[in-house]
Amino acid sequence: MQNPRESALDVLMKVDKKEALSHIAIGETLEKYQFSDKKDRAFFTRLCQGTLERRLTIDYVINQYSKMKVNKLKPLVRALLRMGVYQILYLDQIPDSAACNECVKLAKKRGFSKLSGFVNGVLRTVSRQKENIVFPSREKDVVKYLSVSYSMPEWIVRHFLSNYSEQDTENIVRSFLEPKKTTLSWMESNGSREELVDSLKREDITVKDGELLPEAIYITHYDFLKRLSSFRQGRFIVQDESSMLAGKIADVKEGQDILDMCSAPGGKALYMADKLHGTGQVLARDLTEYKVELLEENMERTGFHNIRSQVWDARILDEDLRESMDVVLCDVPCSGLGIMGKKHDIKYNLEEKVLKELVSLQREILKTAVAYVKPGGVLIFSTCTINPKENEDNYRWLAAQPGFEPEDITSLLPEYLRIETAKEGYIQLLPGIHPCDGFFIGKLRRMK
Incomplete structure (x- = not known):
């Protein structure tokens, strides 16, 4: 990796143009330069992730000191200013002069010599004024304050505030900016x-x-x-602990037949296969060849023989599996609001209207899921989001299906998580409040 800043610039431009998801673009670059200097790789990663996760805040600052608004700038200039401002505001170990000079050099190298003075001027102004930046007032507009302070779209802030207290909302959005373990x-x-x-x-x-x-x-x-x-x-x-917890709550027993309906990249399927101790079988499915290949890579590496993969649309009922499974895990496609700290693209690309569309898709899949559970078997429903319509509402809809009853999961939880809703069969984990991703897990048993 000859120039980590230039590599970061390439990633930021790809993401800005929606040519790649950030975690994939970053991962591919790290793979390409896996034998490069460790410090360069670490700086590249932090520069990419930090610039992306703080993008709304950074744009707010740029718009105060640039004659041309961020959304009107050329993609390369926009990316250079963003990563320059990130270094000036958030990387104390990088001298402001170095941040400015390196961005100017990259502008010239990439054929933007005429705009290098503009880049230099904006960045040096931010450097001089960084102690005087005026941010929104919490008292006047709490939504805008939280949005700009924690780089979170206003509609998501309003969504959280409609379901949680102001303090819990701040804890949640703050957590997405904290270093990820x-x-x-x-x-x-x-x-x-x-x-x-x-x-x-x-x-x-x-x-x-x-x-x-x-x-x-x-x-x-x-x-x-x-x-x-x-x-x-x-x-x-x-695998995050929230995802492990879904497998834990399934309470897998040796010899069981398990179906993981939306499995890729396969963490929960492998967790449950491990608990079978070589017995039983896990059938892990997903929608596309690409997703199943991700699953198979993990299967091959771990060497488990009691798990098999299959491409399958979870919305389509497989009559051969009707009422045949001891455990059905249904980790449905969701809005991903609980993992925005790891997948920064979500908060910038997700639209509010999609939340309603997702609920409809989820119920299509869940309607199929209930058909696979044998009498006495269990259905685990999970998501990586923080949205009652996707989570609690869907869980109650499942609980109303004939023959299914919520099962108390209190004894399966760490003592720290034994909250009231566990008795009703579900738990909502919140980042910034619990030490894991935002995640919903519910358990139901088929009684007949």
Whole structure:
């Protein structure tokens, strides 16, 4: 990676033009330069992620000091200003002069010499005025204040405020800007937890216990995950604790038949296959060849033989599976409002009208899901969002289906999460309040 700033510029432009999702564009660049200097790779990653996650705040600042508004700028100039302002406002270890000069150099290198003076002028003005920037007043307009302060679209802020207190809303949106920990799910079938931890430490990785489940391990100070010996040996998968919790609440027993309807990239399916200890079977499905290939990569690496994959549209009923499954996991496509801290594109690309459309799609899938559960079996319904219409409303709709009853999940939860709704069979996890992604999990049992 000869110039991490130039690599970051390329990623920011791809994302701005909607040519790639940010986590994919960043991941592909890191893969390409996996043997580059660790510091360069770390700076590239932080510059990309930081600029993207703070974009609304950065644009607010640029618009105060630029004669031309952000949305009128040429894509390359817009990307340069954004990453320059990010460095000036948020990276204390980078001198403002370096941030300005490097952006000017890139403007000239990319054929924008005539606009390099404009780039220089805006960035140097921001540098001089950064202690005097006027942000929206909380007292006058709490929505605009939270939107600009935490780089969150106003409609999403209003959505959260309509469902949660002002303090909880601020905790949620603040959490999306906090550094994200990498969480591993230990695969018991491929060696002991102690062996995994020892292997990680031998590669100079900082290891900490998870906060909710014993399978969870937090790691920091690693470079390229796929080069770790424990990764290649299938000793873990990368999985947030909220996702692990969905598998935990399923309470898998040896010998069971399990269907994961919307599985890719397969974390929950692998978590449950691990709990079967080589018995039973997990059928993991998803809509496209691409998604199933992601699942199969993880299956091959972990080496489990009690899991198979299949391309299948979850909306279409498979008569061969009717009332045949002990556990059906239905992690439906959703708005993703609970994982915006890891997938920055969501908050910028999602439209409010899509929330209603998603509820309709989810119910199509859930209507099919109930048909697969055998008498006495369970249905796990989950999403990675924070939206009562997608979550609680859908759960109540499921509970009204003939023969299904909510099942108390209190005993399956860490004591820290044993809230009142667990008795009714569901839990809504909130980032900034719980130590994990925003996630909804509900459990129902088929009584007849």
